[in-house]
Amino acid sequence: MKKLIFIFLSVLLVNAGMAQTRVTGKVTDSEDGSPVPYAVVVIKGLRGVGTNTDADGNYSLSNVPPDAVLVFSYVGYKTQEIPVSGRSVINVEMVTDALALDEVIVVAYGTSTKGTFTGAASVVKADAIKDVPTLSFENAMGGKIAGMQITTLSGQAGSTSSIRVRGVGSMNASNEPLYVIDGVPVISGNVTQMGIYTSSNVMSSINPNDIESITVLKDAAASALYGSRAANGVIVITTKQGKQGKPVINFKASVGITPSFATDNYEVASTEQQVELYYENFWNAGVLYDGMTSEEASASALAQLNKRFNKHGYTFSAPDHTVNSLTIGGDRAGQYFDWEDVLFRTAVYQAYDLSVSGGTEASNYYTSFSYTNDLGRSVINAFDRITGRMNFGQKIGKYIELNTNINVSSSNKEGFNDSRALGNNYFLQSRNLLWGLYWPTDYGTGLPWTARYGSYAYNPVYYNNEWENWSKTQRVFANETVTIKILPELILKSIFSFDNTQTLDHLYYSALHFSGTATQGSVSENSTKISELVSSTTLNYSKTFGGVHNVSALVGWEVAKNQTDYQRSTGTNLPTSALHTVATAGKLDASAYYWGHTLASMLSRAEYNYDNKYYASASFRRDGSSKLGPDSRWGNFWSVAGSWRIDQESFMDALSVISSLRLRASYGVNGTLPTSNYGWRSLTSYANKYMEQPGSSVSTIADADLSWETSYTSNIALEFGLFSQRLTGSLEYFNRDSKNLLQDVPLSRVTGFYTTLDNVGEINNRGLEIELYGEIMRAGDFTWSAGLTASHIKSTVTRLYGGQDIIWYEPTGDDNRTKFIYTEGQSTLAIYGLEWAGVERETGLNLWFLNNDKEPDLMVDGRPATYNYKNASEIVLGDAHPKLFGGYNTDLAWKGISLSLNFIYKLGGYTYDAPGRDINDDGYYWERIMSLDAYENRWTPLNKDARYPQRVAIDMEDVNQKSSRHMHPADFTRLKSITLAYNLPKDLLSKIRVSGARVYFNGANLWTLAAWKVYDPEVNEYGSRGWEMPIGKTYTFGIDVSF
Incomplete structure (x- = not known):
């Protein structure tokens, strides 16, 4: 009896083995026929039985029953179930699936997919920021998400960034995201x-x-x-x-150098040009405001230069009493200290x-x-x-x-x-x-x-x-x-x-x-x-x-x-x-x-x-x-x-x-x-003293209705x-x-x-x-x-x-x-x-649009203007x-x-x-060095179409005004x-x-x-x-x- 049972089971196993077959084929994209590598091919209902296509989209699967159903799947494509029906070769064209392509996104208290999520959300993956040399991830996200502005506040190591999502939402509370x-x-x-x-x-x-x-x-x-x-x-x-x-062990190392700034940044005039501007400040002040002759003004300006820089090893002269003849002499003539090399x-x-x-x-x-x-x-x-x-x-x-x-x-x-x-x-x-x-x-x-x-x-x-x-x-x-x-x-x-x-x-x-x-x-x-x-x-x-x-x-x-x-x-x-x-x-x-x-x-x-x-x-x-x-x-x-x-x-x-x-x-x-923890309550401060004795005072007033x-x-x-x-x-x-x-x-x-x-x-x-x-x-x-x-x-x-x-x-x-x-x-x-009206061509003086009903000194571009900023009114200048x-x-x-x-x-x-008020001033802050932009674009008798006014060592206030003079296109x-x-x-x-x-x-x-390169x-x-x-x-x- 045992022998009969053994023979019967052997026949069943042999028949089952003969019924199973090997299935091969190729998986391609239905649109352009390109191979779909590493797609998953499994037998439906049989856990753990399957394979993946190779780099060319080919696959081979053994021991497949003739009545089996093959399941083909891959990220971004619709899953397909195809009956074998006794075939040994099955080629499949995968159709893209917009829903399947949806990336999983992490949302409030859960996850969703981008295609099903009903809110407005944008995602930045790790691959998008992994190579950027940054100390904080925000600095690597610039331009990657619509509606979000990221500004780098400084080039210092360890500096912070500011993020605004869809504009400004508060005047006195926080505008930062959570x-x-x-x-x-x-x-x-x-x-x-x-x-x-x-x-x-x-x-x-x-x-x-x-x-x-x-x-x-x-x-x-x-x-x-x-x-x-x-x-x-x-x-x-x-x-x-x-x-x-x-276990996967990953090691990453990176080394970088920053040898220079990304752009020009208030590049300074040369030492010779700085001295020329210094001399020009006092020469103009003497001639225009103090009634000096050119010789007297030159002597006064040279005295200022020599007083300031003789101890540093320099002397100055101007043989014909003009700016163009100014020369630098002394033991250090032609030698200047490179402060940028020391400080950076x-x-x-x-x-x-x-x-x-x-x-x-x-x-x-x-x-x-x-x-x-x-x-x-x-x-x-x-x-x-x-x-x-x-x-x-x-x-x-x-x-x-x-x-x-x-x-x-x-x-x-x-x-x-x-x-x-x-x-x-x-x-x-x-x-x-x-x-x-x-x-x-x-x-x-x-x-x-x-x-x-x-x-x-x-x-x-x-x-x-x-x-x-x-x-x-x-x-x-x-x-x-x-x-x-x-x-x-x-x-x-x-x-x-x-x-x-x-x-x-x-x-x-x-x-x-x-x-x-x-x-x-x-x-x-x-x-x-x-x-x-x-x-x-x-x-x-x-x-x-x-x-x-x-x-x-x-x-x-x-x-x-x-x-x-x-x-x-x-x-x-x-x-x-x-x-x-x-x-x-x-x-x-x-x-x-x-x-x-x-x-x-x-x-x-x-x-x-x-x-x-x-x-x-x-x-x-x-x-x-x-x-x-x-x-x-x-x-x-x-x-x-x-x-x-x-x-x-x-x-x-x-x-x-x-x-x-x-x-x-x-x-x-x-x-x-509100940013304050206690804005709705009156607070008492003990920072004050009375007659050198401890004292207190009310520091804030209560607003119980603050909301x-x-x-x-x-x-x-x-x-x-x-x-x-x-x-x-x-x-x-x-x-x-x-x-x-x-x-x-x-x-x-x-x-x-x-x-x-x-x-x-x-x-x-x-x-x-x-x-x-x-x-x-x-x-x-x-x-x-x-x-x-x-x-x-x-x-x-x-x-x-x-x-x-x-x-x-x-x-x-x-x-x-x-x-x-x-x-x-x-x-x-x-x-x-x-509102600054520019520089008067013939005099080099600052001009200001009045923007009020006062009597103008002159007309500029058909609009009332004045030489004195105190007569002008402030307006909204731009956004x-x-x-x-x-x-x-x-x-x-x-x-x-x-x-x-x-x-x-x-x-x-x-x-x-x-x-701009520091490096492009009108001459009063004569101890300061000036930018190359200020030197090249200042008014002189030979440069009447200048951007900046004539330099005089007595004009302290004009440049300090909050004005459109210091506004430039941000593009x-x-x-x-x-x-x-x-x-x-x-x-x-x-x-x-x-x-x-x-x-x-x-x-x-x-x-x-x-647009502005300074x-x-x-x-x-x-x-x-x-x-x-x-x-x-x-x-x-x-x-x-x-x-």
Whole structure:
């Protein structure tokens, strides 16, 4: 009996083996017939049985039953199921699927796909920023996202950037976006308390190589779930996670140099030209205003020159008493000190990253360590950073998953901020204060080193040993996420995070330093500790009914607590320059504060789509903040949105050229909180004394009705894909009304205060955004693609308290560099001042348009004008906002070689040139050196069509007026980044057990085309150029190796 059973089973097995066959074939693109490499081919219903196509699209699959069904799939193509029906050769043409091409994007409290998401969101992937030599990821995003302006505030190592998403939304509260890392809102912005001395960008604590993607949420439908913090947009950062498979070790190293600035920046006239201007100032003053003869004026001017520079080894003469005959003599004739060579260096940037990642079916991990060092172009500026990250995920059984993300960083920045008020601003000194006739040594005369030159200039070589300034920042950010699958369609998710930033600022002046002489030396230590706890829990439901009704819903809550602990100690009358510590000071002073705020929220979202054609969503969040009083503490923020996938309609079948077409629209409300934690309460200060006894006074007046600033945003967009997604893009219009804006309103003087904040202002931002991407060519191993972003935003003040105008000054400059006005109907960056009418051709005098009813001195271009600026009236001169801004890029690849170019541009608008009053003045500040532009374009009897007036050493005020004289077109385009890379052949690498290796070159800011060429056109968010260190041309070489 056993033998019969054995024979029967053997026959069955043989027959089964004979029934199975080998299937081969080729998978190609249905449009152009090109092979589809690495497509997945599996037998339906048999788990783990399948293969992939090779590089030429060929596949071979053994042991395929004759009645099997093969499933062909690949990213960007529609999945196809094809019955075998006994065949041994099956060729397949894959059809592109616009829905399948959708990239997964991280949105508020979850994920979505770009094709199904009803809000306005743009994504930047890690590949787009990985080669840019930057300390903070924001600096690498310029021009990549429509509607977002990124401005680099300085070329200093460790400097901060400013980001504006869809315009200006507030007058007195924050205009910065909310940052979210791995699902948690985090601390952002400048965390130092040293004012003009130094700044610290807390976002530079994140290693850009740890970032997987960056999503920018721009409208209310995308960001309303973040409620009161999301009116200015949300930047969602997702860090890298491990993937299932063997451990992957990746090492990346890059070294770069910045030998020069990216553009000319107030290039100075030569030493001979400077002396000529100096002589001309006093010669003109003597002849024109003091009634001197040319001989007397020449003698007076020469006396000034010899008095100033004889001790430096120079003498001066003018044989025929004119400027043209001026000569420089003396022991140092023809020798001039190169201050730029002393104050600046070739900056060196180096970065090293090591990461290990991997995972199994139950767990994954990603860990990294990085070190970055940037020696800035200024010899006193440097930045270094160490970061470590650990991301770990673990499944516990079938229903629970834990995820832990920890980031630790420590950074150190040295050097002062770029302030006009500080003598340590080397860019200012080299361009305006330090003559080539100045020598830092004793000149071989036996005299001591010169500490100061005249009224303005200081000797940096002398003072470099008499001060120090540094800022150290340490950050720990950790979050723990627990996900519980209660049912297949019901998931509970809870997040707890801790974000702690500690900054220590140190500032020391010896008794010999010009800032420490009056106090016999000083030292200050500032400690700032900011911590934030966030806890959120959400319940997510998602289910499909009847195969076409897709429903999802989310409900949850969130609480956040933010605390700041600040302490300052200052010591003066230092006994020695050897110890730079407060403990040794003869006189002490201190201050401190401890404050914070809390936020409690309830949130919900519902989404529905029918048959992947029609989508609708709604969200609601209710926030309560301790920053507001009991009667206005709670605010409601919500959104509604919908979209229509037009390409899924049957009437689109005949339009084969259109592969995707979607219309979406949204409307919603976001909010912004006041910056003050206690604006609704009266506060008492104990900083005052009475008769040397402790005393107190009311420092702020209460406004119990202080409330949220609210933004009402509508958005409509058309997204499209043509030629099987070879060309994709979107056209988007938005309108954002910001209401209840905080504004200073007048109070009765009997209160003891002049103004108080009230919710009365309104601003409107509306604009048009365009994003385009196209695959220009795909031919064998060669690909060529290009992209474009373009944004037009009009930002207008629509309501002010009592309709009264508000004059204000740019807050980033300690010298009040730009004057603006808020006036109803005008731009939020309306530049305000006198309208300069140019230079009178025959006299070289300044002219001003009157812009009032006063009697004119003359007519200029048919308009009343005057010689005296005091008779003229100020008006709105122009708009610092550009008319159009964005970026364009192109990528080419052939086999293992790739070339990427990324440009940014700005068209329209004006830049206010604050340093113009320093380097292009009319002659009064004769101790200062002047720019080459001032020398070449000044008025003289031989240059009557000049841009600048005649130089006279008595005109102090004209050049100092806030006027259109210092306004210039802001148009420019810049090659922000170019990358040339080569991936080494895998067959070569496999011999040395390396899975991948890539070498690359990156150039940053290598080419600039600007309408005004005197200074770097990439300026701050207020459209103002100050004495900030310009950005430089950087050349970086790197290697990226995986094992």
